Amino acid sequence: MVNPASASSPSAREPLLQAIGLSKRYGTFLANDSIDLDLYTGEIHAFLGENGAGKSTLVKTMYGLIQPSAGELRFLGEKLELTGPSDARSRGIAMVFQHFSLFDNLTVAENVALGLDGVESFAAMSARLAQVSRDYGLPLDPNREVWRLSVGERQRIEIVRALMQNPKLLILDEPTAVLTPQEADQLFTVLFRLKSEGRALLYISHKLDEVKRLCDTATILRGGKKISTCDPRQETAASLARMMVGAEIGEVKATSARATTVPRLLINDLSLEPDDPHGVYLKGISVEVKGGEILGIAGVAGNGQDELFSALSGERQAPKDDNVIIDGHAAGHLSVTDRRKLGAAFVPEERLGHGTAPRMKLSENALLTGHAASDMVHHGFVDKPKTLETVDKTTKTFDVRKAKRDPEAASLSGGNLQKFIVGREILREPGVLIVSQPTWGVDAGAAAVIRQALLDLSGRGSAVLVISQDLDELAEIADRIAVMFHGHLSEPIAAADATREKLGLLMGGASPAQAEAGVSKEAVHAIGA
Amino acid sequence: MQLVLEKRAERSTKIAILSPLLAIALTLVTMSILFAILGKNPVAALIVYFVEPLTDSFTLMEIAVKATPLVMIAIGLSLCYLANVWNIGAEGQFIMGAVCGSWLAVVTNGTGAGPWVLPAMLVMGAAGGALWALIPALCKVKFGANEILTSLMLVYVADLIMDYLVRGPWRDPKGMNFPTTASFDPVATVPALFETGRIHWGALAALIVVALATVMLGRTIKGFEIRVVGAAPRAARFAGFSSSRLVLFTFAVSGALAGLAGIIEVAGPVGVLQPGISPGYGFTAIIVAFLGRLNPVGILIAGLFLALTFIGGEGAQISMKIPLDLTKVFQGILLFYVLACDSLILYRIRLIATQKKASHGTA
Numbered sequence: 001m002v003n004p005a006s007a008s009s010p011s012a013r014e015p016l017l018q019a020i021g022l023s024k025r026y027g028t029f030l031a032n033d034s035i036d037l038d039l040y041t042g043e044i045h046a047f048l049g050e051n052g053a054g055k056s057t058l059v060k061t062m063y064g065l066i067q068p069s070a071g072e073l074r075f076l077g078e079k080l081e082l083t084g085p086s087d088a089r090s091r092g093i094a095m096v097f098q099h100f101s102l103f104d105n106l107t108v109a110e111n112v113a114l115g116l117d118g119v120e121s122f123a124a125m126s127a128r129l130a131q132v133s134r135d136y137g138l139p140l141d142p143n144r145e146v147w148r149l150s151v152g153e154r155q156r157i158e159i160v161r162a163l164m165q166n167p168k169l170l171i172l173d174e175p176t177a178v179l180t181p182q183e184a185d186q187l188f189t190v191l192f193r194l195k196s197e198g199r200a201l202l203y204i205s206h207k208l209d210e211v212k213r214l215c216d217t218a219t220i221l222r223g224g225k226k227i228s229t230c231d232p233r234q235e236t237a238a239s240l241a242r243m244m245v246g247a248e249i250g251e252v253k254a255t256s257a258r259a260t261t262v263p264r265l266l267i268n269d270l271s272l273e274p275d276d277p278h279g280v281y282l283k284g285i286s287v288e289v290k291g292g293e294i295l296g297i298a299g300v301a302g303n304g305q306d307e308l309f310s311a312l313s314g315e316r317q318a319p320k321d322d323n324v325i326i327d328g329h330a331a332g333h334l335s336v337t338d339r340r341k342l343g344a345a346f347v348p349e350e351r352l353g354h355g356t357a358p359r360m361k362l363s364e365n366a367l368l369t370g371h372a373a374s375d376m377v378h379h380g381f382v383d384k385p386k387t388l389e390t391v392d393k394t395t396k397t398f399d400v401r402k403a404k405r406d407p408e409a410a411s412l413s414g415g416n417l418q419k420f421i422v423g424r425e426i427l428r429e430p431g432v433l434i435v436s437q438p439t440w441g442v443d444a445g446a447a448a449v450i451r452q453a454l455l456d457l458s459g460r461g462s463a464v465l466v467i468s469q470d471l472d473e474l475a476e477i478a479d480r481i482a483v484m485f486h487g488h489l490s491e492p493i494a495a496a497d498a499t500r501e502k503l504g505l506l507m508g509g510a511s512p513a514q515a516e517a518g519v520s521k522e523a524v525h526a527i528g529a
Numbered sequence: 530m531q532l533v534l535e536k537r538a539e540r541s542t543k544i545a546i547l548s549p550l551l552a553i554a555l556t557l558v559t560m561s562i563l564f565a566i567l568g569k570n571p572v573a574a575l576i577v578y579f580v581e582p583l584t585d586s587f588t589l590m591e592i593a594v595k596a597t598p599l600v601m602i603a604i605g606l607s608l609c610y611l612a613n614v615w616n617i618g619a620e621g622q623f624i625m626g627a628v629c630g631s632w633l634a635v636v637t638n639g640t641g642a643g644p645w646v647l648p649a650m651l652v653m654g655a656a657g658g659a660l661w662a663l664i665p666a667l668c669k670v671k672f673g674a675n676e677i678l679t680s681l682m683l684v685y686v687a688d689l690i691m692d693y694l695v696r697g698p699w700r701d702p703k704g705m706n707f708p709t710t711a712s713f714d715p716v717a718t719v720p721a722l723f724e725t726g727r728i729h730w731g732a733l734a735a736l737i738v739v740a741l742a743t744v745m746l747g748r749t750i751k752g753f754e755i756r757v758v759g760a761a762p763r764a765a766r767f768a769g770f771s772s773s774r775l776v777l778f779t780f781a782v783s784g785a786l787a788g789l790a791g792i793i794e795v796a797g798p799v800g801v802l803q804p805g806i807s808p809g810y811g812f813t814a815i816i817v818a819f820l821g822r823l824n825p826v827g828i829l830i831a832g833l834f835l836a837l838t839f840i841g842g843e844g845a846q847i848s849m850k851i852p853l854d855l856t857k858v859f860q861g862i863l864l865f866y867v868l869a870c871d872s873l874i875l876y877r878i879r880l881i882a883t884q885k886k887a888s889h890g891t892a
């Protein structure tokens with residue numbers, strides 16, 4: 001790799017990229033409101049802000065995906081008018097998106113080729129791909145098909161693709177939201193290296209301790225406006241959060257008297273073949289969730305959590321009817337709709353395309369799950385005012401921020417859409433709620449709101465099952481935690497006894513007895529708990 | 530320099546509306562060139578094609594007559610296409626509807642049967658089309674067979690079945706060996722709307738179908754299901770909508786509509802079952818569906834427009850000696866441009882300099 005810019009002395013620094021009075025308007029809504037900003041080479045610059053603060057909008061403008069409504073960008077002092085992403089790429093601006101854009105059925109190399117504008121041959125490109133990925137310690141097999149890869153590996157494709165353009169500025173939109181702690185650490189090593197090579201990095205994240213560890217500068221956005229620019233290392237996570245929200249963030253508290261009652265969700269010896277050849281086999285999963293209880297399922301992604309979710313939601317049928325019992329009814333052979341009618345609700349991890357139809361309005365997306373067990377449908381006819389009412393109620397209760405009353409799902413910011421799909425289900429007051437990664441990409445304040453809502457729901461007597469990679473989240477809300485590994489589910493342990501070490505061992509495949517015995521510290525470290 | 534298609538950040542609603550108009554404009558330009566190559570005056574030809582049919586009440590009614598089957602079939606097809614189900618065999622379903630309904634007309638011919646005959650024929654026509662359409666649908670659901678191929682191939686099977694029937698068992702004994710059934714009795718005929726002209730009650734039926742489809746797509750849960758399954762299959766599964774059930778449903782409905790159009794056509798304007806009852810309505814309806822943006826009202830307008838090309842083509846053949854096949858050329862070019870222009874809704878065309886890129890490939 002050739003350094004794109006020679007390291008210049010800090011005193012005579014010229015910004016690589018400048019925003020001057022940059023605004024983006026959607027109808028009457030200002031997603032970005034006259035933002036001034038300087039990005040320097042050799043610096044990792046963070047964008048912080050609540051969901052819908054305008055972070056993604058701002059970086060999409062810098063990447064040429066969005067035309068600003070007012071103001072301008074300057075690149076090395078010269079006015080920059082981007083006509084599109086390929087224009088941005090040709091000037092050395094690369095971006096890794098919040099939502100990946102990869103084709104599952106194509107190989108790694110083919111996906112990379114599709115995202116580059118170059119004219120080099122496929123063979124030369126593949127060789128360069130292998131070289132760059134080796135160089136940066138981001139191992140990738142160019143010939144593997146994308147659907148076989150974990151989320152972390154998929155992101156690696158996007159990063160390597162960006163690096164192959166030898167960018168001067170690399171933009172990363174919430175790159176760690178989907179990563180395990182180990183994968184995140186690997187990523188940070190790469191980012192430090194890129195910084196030392198004299199590139200500029202722009203980093204969006206809701207994880208404040210990460211930002212404090214990684215970033216030299218942080219710009220805080222609120223409601224589309226720039227609030228301040230600061231040195232995150234000089235701030236505490238709490239002071240950063242205060243600037244973002246403009247108020248203190250509340251603590252999540254369980255309702256004091258939470259009486260657990262009868263089991264409302266029972267999984268009995270559920271074994272299930274995967275429906276694609278590289279999925280995970282579910283092996284003899286048994287667990288119960290009582291009313292008034294939150295059961296957490298931890299585990300590294302790709303250990304059968306997706307398969308378990310679809311077996312519980314009814315997107316896939318269980319082999320036996322009594323493999324899944326919802327409120328006393330054998331539901332293993334029931335459809336998604338019939339399970340919803342029994343009072344179950346589901347929140348999948350992928351919000352665009354699975355939890356919502358991206359190009360449809362929120363009211364239609366309310367109908368998506370609401371048609372089953374509510375009064376949104378009369379004699380086959382849709383009650384449109386009712387669907388809008390659900391949107392309004394969810395918006396109000398969960399503070400979903402959007403540009404108009406009933407926009408397309410895809411136009412919501414990532415975190416706000418997440419609040420919508422969680423809120424949509426909670427408002428139905430389900431007896432059993434199964435939710436996967438409830439706070440992915442959600443800001444700290446909103447994450448607290450969602451977690452509180454889950455706690456309150458269980459406080460009202462519902463059984464809640466939370467699948468999450470975030471151990472802190474599980475520690476905060478779960479009563480008991482079980483760990484998923486290679487399609488097995490461990491015996492749940494009381495959250496109070498679930499130390500990170502113990503969970504870490506279970507996540508690495510140790511038996512509960514071994515975990516109890518607490519194998520040596522090195523072993524814990526080796527699996528990165 | 531290199532031409533690239535670049536994905537737009539947002540769907541362009543402006544182009545979504547303009548795209549059919551742009552496609553029509555491009556088609557007219559291409560047609561003019563073709564006319565010129567054929568040695569005809571392009572302006573005069575376009576006037577004969579598109580303006581003259583609109584100036585006289587007889588041809589106006591003929592347009593409505595031709596638009597009737599087009600609109601009915603296209604509405605059914607649009608349901609399939611919205612759900613990402615590719616029924617290409619409406620022509621065969623149209624023929625089988627005509628055949629099944631005609632059976633009753635043939636066996637009751639001259640028996641003095643009551644006025645129940647026509648309603649029963651309509652029901653049988655719809656049922657025949659639906660059953661014919663369910664063959665590819667079941668093959669897809671049960672064996673994963675590609676419905677594009679199977680539905681298309683069944684067109685030729687349907688065509689040959691009809692051919693056999695009108696040359697063999699159903700041939701009119703008094704028909705001087707022409708391959709046709711006897712003329713249908715009045716109780717087996719769709720009545721005309723007015724004293725003069727061939728416009729019949731089927732035209733009203735087509736309007737009712739448009740209205741029903743509008744209500745279904747916009748207001749019912751079934752319409753929602755169709756749209757979600759097509760637009761976001763995984764979300765549809767999560768919603769509890771079964772895609773195989775929908776394949777059967779959309780094929781059955783579009784087959785029934787095509788079959789109904791078929792029996793209305795033979796029991797209305799044609800009056801007998803004979804080869805050539807369709808100038809390719811089932812295929813032209815595919816163009817109508819897309820030109821109409823898979824929207825019922827759009828389809829009504831597009832159906833009238835394509836009917837105009839049929840009538841205009843006939844006029845041009847008579848007055849300017851332009852071959853009738855040029856109408857099919859016109860329709861093909863139009864579909865090509867409609868699909869091409871549609872990609873501009875989600876993509877924009879850009880010219881990029883290849884020189885500049887090469888210098889960036891180094892690393």
Ligand SMILES: Nc1ncnc2c1ncn2[C@@H]1O[C@H](COP(=O)(O)OP(=O)(O)OP(=O)(O)O)[C@@H](O)[C@H]1O
Pocket residue numbers: 026029031049050051052053054055056057058401402403407411412413414415416441443539
């Ligand atoms: N195409 C669009 N049409 C209308 N409004 C939009 C569009 N795109 C974004 N918005 C609105 O602009 C605001 C800012 O969105 P943006 O995606 O930039 O937020 P964000 O800071 O990245 O949030 P998150 O942390 O949730 O990803 C949101 O309220 C969103 O609803």
Ligand SMILES: [Mg+2]
Pocket residue numbers: 055056057098173413414415
């Ligand atoms: Mg964002």
